[in-house]
Amino acid sequence: MSKGLLTAFKRLDRLLGNRRQLFELGLLLLIMGVAFTIRVLPMRxxxxxxxxxxxxxxxxxxxxxxxxxxxxxxxxxxxxxxxxxxxxxxxxxxxxxxxxxxxxxxxxxxxxxxxxxDPLELASILPVVYSLAGVALMYFLGRQVAGSATGLAAALFIAVSNSNISRNHLGWFDDESLSIPLMLLGFTAYLAALKEGRTVRGVVAYSLLAGGAMGAMAASWGAHKFPLALIPFFAVIASLLGKYSTRLLIATSTAFSTYTLIAMSVPKLGPSYIFETTLFSGFIGVGILLIFEIANRYIPPQSRRLFIGGLFVAAAIFFSAAVLLGVLGVPGLKFLSVALPQLRDALPIVISVAENQVPTWSIIFSDLGIFLIMAPFGVYLFLRRGGLPSLFIVIYTILSVYFASSMVRLSLIAAPAVALAAGYAFTYLFSQLGAIMSSVRAVRRRGQTIPLGYSFITPAILILLLGYSLLPAAYGGLNLRGEVSISPVDQGYQPVTLVTGSFPTRSVLADWMRALEWMKANLPPDAVVMSWWDYGYWITVVGGHKTLVDNGTLNSTQIGEVAYAFMSPPATAVEVLRRHDVTHVVIFVTHQFVSQGGQTFGRLLGFGDEGKWIWMLRIANQVGYKFVESEYLDSNFQPTQKFWDSTLMGQLIPYKPQQTQFGLGHFYNPSNLENFRLVYASSPPYNSLAYVYVYEVVYPQL
Incomplete structure (x- = not known):
């Protein structure tokens, strides 16, 4: 016992005696502390x-x-x-x-x-814990690819990445918070398996770890298709570039088979998932690697290129034929639209969600930050560096940035790649500066002088830009158009959506919390609530009542029925609601009222159903109903009088349009509806920015 304890102390002494490792550990813990602090800011x-x-x-x-x-x-x-x-x-x-x-x-x-x-507190803090694991794994991935300095820089950059913070801050108990660390673990283990000199046992062990992590990611996240397809795709590209080895075949086939088996065991995916194009492409990739292995073992060098090329073309023809004949299932339009954004116009349910839309440049810059500027230079350095890990990061960066430019939410996948490429560029510039300074000191010892010239300019500019990008807008930081800040502090320092009443503000608007508490306490146990699908989870989980649709968007036909009810005249809507046993209807409205200098003015803000109704119309059309959009929306993108007079939604919104000296305003003038009785309003008129209204459905006698 004492001997084992003595051995443990000796190992600890050796660890602490290595000052470089201790310094790196201290920096990593400091970076993790920064990440933790930013992500718990909503606790206020x-x-x-x-x-x-x-x-x-x-x-x-x-x-x-x-x-x-x-x-x-x-x-x-x-x-x-x-x-x-x-x-x-x-x-x-x-x-x-x-x-x-x-x-x-x-x-x-x-x-x-x-x-x-407390379960709710545990669910709230777990995303922050997962994010710290992600920061640590970012360090290990960077160290695996380009050394400890790159690992530390990449860890720092992911710790302050707006895109990453937005999906693993306090309260973000959703797929991405766990899946991104699992993806990073999978990539790190896979590249470790490819390390030169690794034994077969080591290759298999690291590949199993990679496959297990990627499989767990597939069991957690709908966007797992890209990371799973990336590994065999990279292996094929590496082989075509002359970097094939048996180690690459073993690592790729082991990782692929492991995460494929796990993915197939998830009931949501099932065994038939192997016939989905993105996953089946992995079988094609492993098959191509086998072709390279056979060629290296049994085909004479002068015939290898012809042999590999012929079988490669045959594999491509087989894959294309299987897709065209329907043997392989293509991904849904939502996933295809990532590669071909123009397809998204055919999916109003998808494009109605802001995070599924094509991002503007300001959004891309806000999500990926100043690191996006350094990333191209990092990609160039990786290409110049060569090697399988560098090639993997280059492919990952290029593809993920393209996909992030196609869909807002995919900046989350690109963030680690951008952080790693920018981290490598950052450390390279400072290592060059260090080399110059070392040479200057050596020359000075010989009595000569060399001017440093412009050597400090680029690193100094980078430090200033990085520091400025971290500065909150309230203290002079960059704030694009007064709306989009690139500061990670601004990204983290925001209350959760329920606290703000689903309104973009840093103030507490308790309307939704009050409304959900009222529904839970006052609606009958068998109440069936119809609302737009955005609020379905809140009404079911927090409000405790049945809903027709929710954020899962599982049944587009039923969502279309709800959309049709809201866009129909009240008399028609009542019959739609009767078919679904609806007892109550909930709407959400945002409105601002200003009184200054004896003048008053009110206007709808568009963050509630008064802005979402156009998607209701389009989704109703998608499922087969016929609404002419121009009859409800004028050339100035304002609702026409037909919307206000002839739709249930227009009638339920209590703020009606009225011309004022300031232009078109909206004032409280609720409709008197025979079949819809207002039973709850979250705030009196003109006393909030966000209002939740609950209507009881009064059915006419048949």
Whole structure:
């Protein structure tokens, strides 16, 4: 016992005796501290979940926790009757289990050792914990590719990345918070498996770790297709560039088979998932690697190029034929539209969500920050450096930045690549400066002088730009058009959506919280609530009542029915609601009222249903109803009088248009509807910016 303890102390002494490692560890812990501080800034407004999807993840985790360890198996037979009324939802077959399973496992493990954390607080803090793991893994990935200095720079850059912060801050209990660290672990382990001199046993071990991490990511995140397809795609490109080795075949085939088996075991994906194009392309990739292996072993050098080229063309023809004949399923339009953004116009349900739209340059710059400027130079340096890890990062960076420029939410996948490329460029410039200064000192010792000239200019500019990009807008930091800040502090220092009443502000607007509490306490247990799908999770999970549609957007036909009801005249809408047993209708309206110098002016702001109704019209058209958009929307993109007079939504919005000396305004003038009785308003007129209205449906006698 004492001998083992002495050995442990000796190892610790050797570790601490290595000052370089100790210094790197200290810097990494400091960077993780910065990441933690930024991501817990929303705690100022309380601890709860952010946005919408985290609430259903929390609901799924609580289902398991309430049943104990058996809940993990019962989850896959769970039919939820509170959502998508009257059909309900098979949660085990329509939801990714990764996030709720991870939380339930952690909670039950803590409970088994006598600790009982509050589940909501645990769900809120876990994304921050996952983000710290992501920062550490970013360091190891950077060190694997280009050394410790690059790893530390990449860790710092991902710690202050707006895109990364937006998806793993306090309360963001959703897929991406866990999936990005798992993706980084998978990439790091895969590149470790490719390291020169690695034994076969080591290659297999690291590849299994990579496959396990990527498989867990596939069980957690719908956007897993790109990371899974990237590994075999990279292996094929590397082989075509003359970098094939048996080690590449073993690592790729082991990782691919591992994460494919895990993905197939997820009920939402199922065994048939192997016939989906993006995953099946991995089989083609491994097959091409086998062709290279056979060529290297059995084909004479003078015939290898012809042999490989012929079989490569045959594989491409086979793959294309399988897709055209329908043997392989193509990804849905939502995923295809990432590569071909013009396809998104055919999907109003998808494009109605801001994060699914094509980003503007200001959004891209805000998400990826000043590091986007340094990334191209980093890509060039990686190309010049050569080697498999460098090639992997180059391919990852180019593809992910392209996809991020196609869809707002995909900047999250590009953020690690940009951080790594920028980190390498950053450390290279400073290493060059260090080399120049060392040579200057050596020359000065010989009594000569060499002017440093412009050697300091580029690093100094980078430091100034980086420092300025971190500065909050309130202290003079960059704020594009007064709307988009590039400061990570501004990104982190925001209350969660429920606290702000789903309104873009840093103030507490308790309207949605009050409305949900009122619904939970006052609506009858069998109430069925119709709202636009944005608020479905809130009404079901927090408000405790059945809804027709929610943020899962599982049934576009039912969403179209809700859209049709809102866009129809009240008499028609009542019959649609009767078919679905709807008892109450909820709408959300944002309105600003200003009184100054004896003058008053009010206007709808467009953040609520008064701005979303156009998507209701388009989605209703998508499922087969016929609305002429120009009859409801004028050339100035304002709703016409027909919208206000002839649609249920126009009638339910209590603020009606009225011309004033300031232009078109909107004033409180609720309609007197025979079949819809207002039973709750979250705030009196003109007393808030966000209003939730609950109407009871009064059906006419048949």
């Amino acid at each position: 407004w309380g601890v709860t979940l952010s946005e919408f999807d985290p609430w259903v993840q929390y609901k799924e985790a609580m289902y398991i926790i309430e049943r104990g360890w058996s809940g993990f198996s019962e989850f896959f037979t769970w039919h939820d009757t509170e959502s998508w009324y009257p059909w309900g939802r098979d949660m085990g077959r329509t939801a990714f289990p990764g996030i709720p399973f991870a939380m339930a496992f952690i909670y039950l493990l803590l409970k088994s050792v006598g600790l009982s954390p």
